[in-house]
Every structure is written in structure tokens, then in C-alpha cells.
Amino acid sequence: MINPSYLANYFTALERAPYDERYQAQMADVDGQIAAWGEIETAITSVQTAAKALYADNDGFNTTKASVLPENSGATVSTGSGAIPGHHELYVEQVAKAQQESLNFGTSGNVPAGTLTISGTDADGNPLTLSIDTSTLNPPTVESLSNAINAQGDDLGVSASVLKDDTGSYNLVVTSDDTGTDNAFTVSFSDPSVTQKQLSPPQNAIVWYGGQNTGIKYESASNTITDMIPGVTINVTQPGQITIDVVPDTEAITTDVQAFVDSYNAMLDVFTTHVNTPDGALYANGSARGIQNSLKQTFYTVSPDGMMMANYGITSDPYTGKLTLDTEELQTALTENPEDVAALFKDVATQIDDLVYNYTATSGTIYNAQQSLDKEKASIQSDMDALDRRMDKVYQQYLKEFTEMVEYMNIMNATSAMFQ
Secondary structure, X not given: OOOHHHHHHHHHHHHHHHHHHHHHHHHHHHHHHHHHHHHHHXXXXXXXXXXXXXXXXXXXXXXXXXXXXXXXXXXXXXXXOOOOOEEEEEEEEEOOEXXXXXXXXXXXXXXXXXXXXXXXXXXXXXXXXXXXXXXXXXXXXXXXXXXXXXXXXXXXXXXXXXXEOOOOOEEEEEEEXXXXXXXXXXXXXXXXXXXXXXXXXXXXXEEEEOOOOOXXXXXXXXXXXXXXXXXXXXXXXXXXXXEEEEEEOHHHXXXXXXXXXXXXXXXXXXXXXXXXXXXXXXXXXXXXXXXXXXXXXXXXXOOOOOOOHHHHOEEEOOOOOOEEEOHHHHHXXXXXXXXXXXXXXXXXXHHHHHHHHHHHOOOOHHHHHHHHHHHHHHXXXXXXXXXXXXXXXXXXXXXXXXXXXXXXXXXXXXXXXXOO
């Protein structure tokens, strides 16, 4: 039995097949170009990021490292933004200490009725007093008093603990949370039977740049000194002479340069895949090749003193354009001419930054290409939608014709049966 719907679908599909094939090929081509431009944008942005890292404020050629001698000085040193290579002789006259006071409450561990008073300053330097009425403690022990201080002493910057000495006496030890004379406090108890002594006075660190009493004196409430030498953080732990050497961190810089080389080579792979290969989505595309050539040209940047990246250990393959880094040659250059190397790479990085920004910004080459492809894709989709509507009419026409044909055949069959 003939099925009109099946026949209508079959012949409609035959009629639309060439259109579907053409539109699908067009859509695949546009999608391929859009994806290729997206990969190019990602690749050149990665190169831009790696290049900018070479001269960023807290990275790149500003990267330094420091060493401190003698090794048994106990001092440690680190560098950050603003650190400049140099040699520094320091003398640590004294280190900063936190104040400690003890009150002896005898062997019972109990606290007599009275008032404990701690006076000092808050974080803003304003006078502050903490008073504890020991008659309110439950139980009235040194441990309870210590807990009360720790519960209320944050603003004062003090903490308490209980220590038992070799006589069996309980001692309340009150300690400043921070070192230095600015964090000094006084503590007293109203009952004179409670004896008190100072275990450690508050003390600032005193460091001389140069010789003791002959150099430049620096005083700090903390043993962590951050503003004596620009960009250098020094932690002191004991008195004595120390020597600090700040030098360019050639290993860290080499790592950044290698990251730049790797991202540059990865970028070239993307262009090879999409632009320089006959089956690439953007093969022979003039705009894409223009981007590739302009970025490759930055490799040949010449500094004012006539130097190029090739003079500092970075060479380019004459066939592929890919870069290779000779780390030893670069580190030698960084040691001998750090400012010249930094100046050249900053120039290269600035050029790349400007180029990539212009290519990826609104109304830039990549943006315009993607906008054009989006419009082309929308146009193809519009044609495909129109095809659907047209083919629906074709289907209806086929369905009508085959339905009429089946009806006519049924009439003919019925008529033929009458004469049998």
C-alpha cells in the first residue's frame, strides 16, 4: 500500500539535500574561522601576559634575591618590590623584646581578694586600663585570674599564663603580645602580700647601618624591619654584625623569559595550524598573517646600544621562527649588563602589549573579524530557516499530490473490481 506521507518526505529530502549540504559546509567553515580567531586571540594574549611579566612592578627584571652573612647570625632577609641590588653592612645592637611581668601568689594557687590593674595603650596609642576584682572569680584561683585577663586583654595587647616554680609557688605571668617600648604596660595588685618582678623589660630593636655608634641608627619596635632598606625585609634574632647582599635573581628572571619563549612558540603553533597550513580555517587570511608577522617582527627589536635578543641568548629558527633560550648566556648577560637586558626586554614587551591590545580591543582586527563572521553565520542561519519554510511548503505540495494520487488509484481499483 502506498504511503503518501512517506513519499512526500522522501522526495522533499531529495530536493533539499543539495541545499543542506551547501549550508552545512558554509556553517562549518564559518564556525571553524570563529574558533580559529578565538585560539589566536588566546595565544597572543598569553604572549602579552608573559611579556608584561618581564617588567611588572613586582616581577620580571625587578626580581631580586638577598643573602645574609654570617650564617649563624640568625637573621633572615627577603626582597620585594623596589629592592635594588647592593651591598649592606649592618650592626644589630639589640633585638626587640616583649615585656613580661610576674606576680607570685604563693603555693596555695588561690588569689586573695583585691584588684588587679593593668594599664597600657590600645592599638591606636590611647591610654587603656583593665581592672579585675578578684572577689568575683569563681573559683578564686590564679588559673581563673589568668583566664579573666585573656578574656579581656585583647584591646590592651596582653596575655597571661600560669607558671609553677621550684618552690611550688604559682606565678601569674603577663606578657605583651608585641615587642617594643610602644607596647609597654604596668601591672599591679592591691594586696601587698603578692610579690611582683619584671622578667623582661620592653625593648626596641636597634640596628646601625654601618658601624655601631658611627653609622646611621635605626630603631624599630619589631624585629621584622621593612623600611630601613627599600624593598628589603630583615628579621633579626640576636645582636651582632651582619652583611646583606641584594642581587638580581637571575634564575627567577630566566624562568620568566623561558615562559615568554614558550608562550611565543605556542602562539606560532596556533598560526601554523590555522593560517599557514592549506587546510587551516584561516589559510592565507591577510589579517591573520598581518598579526603573525607584526608579532614576529618584535623579535628583531634593536636597543639604543645596538643589541638584540639574540645577543642575550635567545635565537630564532630561520625556518619556523620559533625561539630557543640559552639560559647560561642569558644569565651571564643578566650578571654583566642587567640594565641593558631589562631595557631591551621592556621595549619588546611594550611593543607586544600595544600590538595585542590593538588587535583584541573593540574595533580591533580580531574583534572586527569575529563580528563579520557572526553576521555571516546569522545570514546562513537565516537562509537555513528560509529553506525549512520552503521545504515545508514543498512537502505539503508533495503530500497533496500523492494523497490525490492514492485516492485516484483507489477509485480506479474500485471501478475495475466492478467489471470482474
